[in-house]
Amino acid sequence: MLLSPVAPQFTRYESNIPASPASNSGTAVSNPAGAANTKNTTWTELIASTAFDAELVVLTLSGSNASGSDTSTLLDIGIGASSSESVLIPDLLAGYVAGGTSATGTRTYMFPLGIPAGSRISARTQSVRTTGSVTVLVELYGGPRNPAAWWHGSHVTAIGINTADSGAVSVTPGSAGAEGSVFSIGTTTERHRALVVGVQGVGLYTTSGYAYLDIGIDTSSTSWLIRDGFWFSVSAAEQVGAGYVPWFPIYADIPSGTVLVAGAESGTAANVFDVALYGIT
Amino acid sequence: MSLMTRSPVYSQYENNWQTTPAASLGTSVSHPAGAPNTKNTTWTQLIASSAFDAQLVVVTLTSNNAGNTDTSTLLDIGIGASTAESVIIPDLLAGFLNTLANSGGRSYVFPLHIPAGSRISARTQCVRTSGSVTVSVQLFGGADADTVWVGQHVTAYGINTADSGAVAMTAGNSGAETATPIAVGTTSVDHKALVLGVQGNKATYSSSLVYHVDVGIDTSSTEWLVRDGYQFVTATSETVYLGCGLWLPMYRPVPSGTTLVVAGESSGTSESLDYALYGIS
Numbered sequence: 001m002l003l004s005p006v007a008p009q010f011t012r013y014e015s016n017i018p019a020s021p022a023s024n025s026g027t028a029v030s031n032p033a034g035a036a037n038t039k040n041t042t043w044t045e046l047i048a049s050t051a052f053d054a055e056l057v058v059l060t061l062s063g064s065n066a067s068g069s070d071t072s073t074l075l076d077i078g079i080g081a082s083s084s085e086s087v088l089i090p091d092l093l094a095g096y097v098a099g100g101t102s103a104t105g106t107r108t109y110m111f112p113l114g115i116p117a118g119s120r121i122s123a124r125t126q127s128v129r130t131t132g133s134v135t136v137l138v139e140l141y142g143g144p145r146n147p148a149a150w151w152h153g154s155h156v157t158a159i160g161i162n163t164a165d166s167g168a169v170s171v172t173p174g175s176a177g178a179e180g181s182v183f184s185i186g187t188t189t190e191r192h193r194a195l196v197v198g199v200q201g202v203g204l205y206t207t208s209g210y211a212y213l214d215i216g217i218d219t220s221s222t223s224w225l226i227r228d229g230f231w232f233s234v235s236a237a238e239q240v241g242a243g244y245v246p247w248f249p250i251y252a253d254i255p256s257g258t259v260l261v262a263g264a265e266s267g268t269a270a271n272v273f274d275v276a277l278y279g280i281t
Numbered sequence: 282m283s284l285m286t287r288s289p290v291y292s293q294y295e296n297n298w299q300t301t302p303a304a305s306l307g308t309s310v311s312h313p314a315g316a317p318n319t320k321n322t323t324w325t326q327l328i329a330s331s332a333f334d335a336q337l338v339v340v341t342l343t344s345n346n347a348g349n350t351d352t353s354t355l356l357d358i359g360i361g362a363s364t365a366e367s368v369i370i371p372d373l374l375a376g377f378l379n380t381l382a383n384s385g386g387r388s389y390v391f392p393l394h395i396p397a398g399s400r401i402s403a404r405t406q407c408v409r410t411s412g413s414v415t416v417s418v419q420l421f422g423g424a425d426a427d428t429v430w431v432g433q434h435v436t437a438y439g440i441n442t443a444d445s446g447a448v449a450m451t452a453g454n455s456g457a458e459t460a461t462p463i464a465v466g467t468t469s470v471d472h473k474a475l476v477l478g479v480q481g482n483k484a485t486y487s488s489s490l491v492y493h494v495d496v497g498i499d500t501s502s503t504e505w506l507v508r509d510g511y512q513f514v515t516a517t518s519e520t521v522y523l524g525c526g527l528w529l530p531m532y533r534p535v536p537s538g539t540t541l542v543v544a545g546e547s548s549g550t551s552e553s554l555d556y557a558l559y560g561i562s
Contacts, residue, residue: 021492021546100512100524243381244385
């Protein structure tokens with residue numbers, strides 16, 4: 001293959017990383033104290049004004065778990081002036097995430113998504129708890145030398161969310177390396193060009209373990225988009241983490257009306273977990 | 282921002298993960314037993330024959346640490362038939378790694394072409410003559426040729442084969458930047474992207490700290506490519522692992538003859554660590 005004449009992309013970068021290194025890097029977003037499973041009416045600012053047109057958004061979440069507790073949480077990322085925020089990325093699964101120095105690792109979501117220069121970026125949650133928080137690190141990449149060549153979306157649709165319990169669709173993996181059943185996550189309502197996968201825990205765990213996640217189309221005659229492409233661990237301290245392995249988006253052309261499914265296999269214990277998908281358009 | 286009309290990137294994927302999920306991912310590559318700090322004469326196969334033209338290569342390393350022991354390791358990724366391998370990614374820093382489920386993973390992301398049908402393998406040299414490192418390889422492909430920049434080869438800078446390490450740097454303490462940037466090396470060819478590598482360089486680490494790393498050009502009048510863009514964690518179990526955020530490549534045209542530098546800061550009293558940079562051409 002000849003060297004591509006196209007110059008590199010992503011020459012610009014910014015984040016809300018703190019000045020001094022810390023275990024949970026970014027900005028703490030507190031769960032609303034008023035009522036469980038209800039979105040906060042106020043937002044927490046992450047970046048006051050973005051410096052460039054971002055075309056890749058990486059979110060790393062940390063520090064939301066509590067041993068012995070269900071910490072199911074949904075996180076919205078918004079843009080807009082204070083008290084005029086609009087949701088850009090809805091309902092990210094944000095519970096059961098350990099601290100940034102923990103064994104199970106943090107949870108990272110990578111969105112090929114446009115955010116205009118000058119945007120104020122903020123976040124809010126709802127949670128089964130009325131205490132606690134999640135720390136949100138947002139990293140923005142931009143500045144491609146050939147902007148027309150880099151695909152990125154303009155909005156995100158969450159699929160499989162259950163706002164009543166701040167969770168998503170529960171998936172039971174097969175045990176000891178056997179593939180489990182196929183679970184419907186939801187049906188797309190518009191065309192998507194990429195999918196991002198989200199997980200968090202369900203209830204309390206008595207056994208630690210590991211799992212692979214598969215994502216596909218159709219419950220009865222499944223066409224798999226990716227098999228065994230996402231590894232994560234579950235700890236008995238109610239932590240679900242990707243162990244510092246990057247989870248990249250699934251780039252595929254997904255028409256409206258598509259039934260999206262998930263399957264999984266575990267190494268030992270078949271720990272149940274929640275799965276959501278985020279379609280980028 | 283309007284929807285781009287180009288096709289999404291990376292519609293193809295494969296890896297070398299084992300059938301049953303486990304604490305670490307991929308293939309165990311044993312260190313040569315014959316002599317320390319000497320490359321193995323034999324290679325360990327990771328993928329027998331790659332299924333497509335890969336355009337992004339993600340190498341995640343785990344399981345190469347021992348308490349109170351220097352585990353400095355250099356890992357080569359090669360392609361080619363058995364006994365005819367050629368190095369495609371040289372001298373990745375591959376020591377001081379726990380299992381993936383125990384804060385072990387360090388991931389390297391290379392925008393690099395590997396032709397379909399390639400046999401991919403790995404070998405190490407290490408300060409030890411026992412032990413191994415577990416290597417996960419994830420290949421992404423299927424992008425339009427001009428939607429992503431893809432390099433053809435990788436050059437390592439700062440490597441010290443005598444101790445299976447690289448350039449030592451002690452970051453600034455408690456959030457203070459390093460007083461003087463440390464030169465990692467001078468580029469010998471033009472590059473369009475850089476990848477950062479880190480590992481420990483001594484037998485015992487006395488404290489668990491969070492670090493931020495900066496990468497730039499020129500020691501005296503430094504132009505920073507990324508400041509605080511790479512975070513990692515050290516543990517007293519002699520492990521060095523990624524904390525919050527992803528380590529994505531730095532996409533920048535870097536001419537031949539450029540002096541590459543690193544600097545950094547930690548959350549406490551910093552200790553010496555080794556740093557290398559990998560230029561992609």
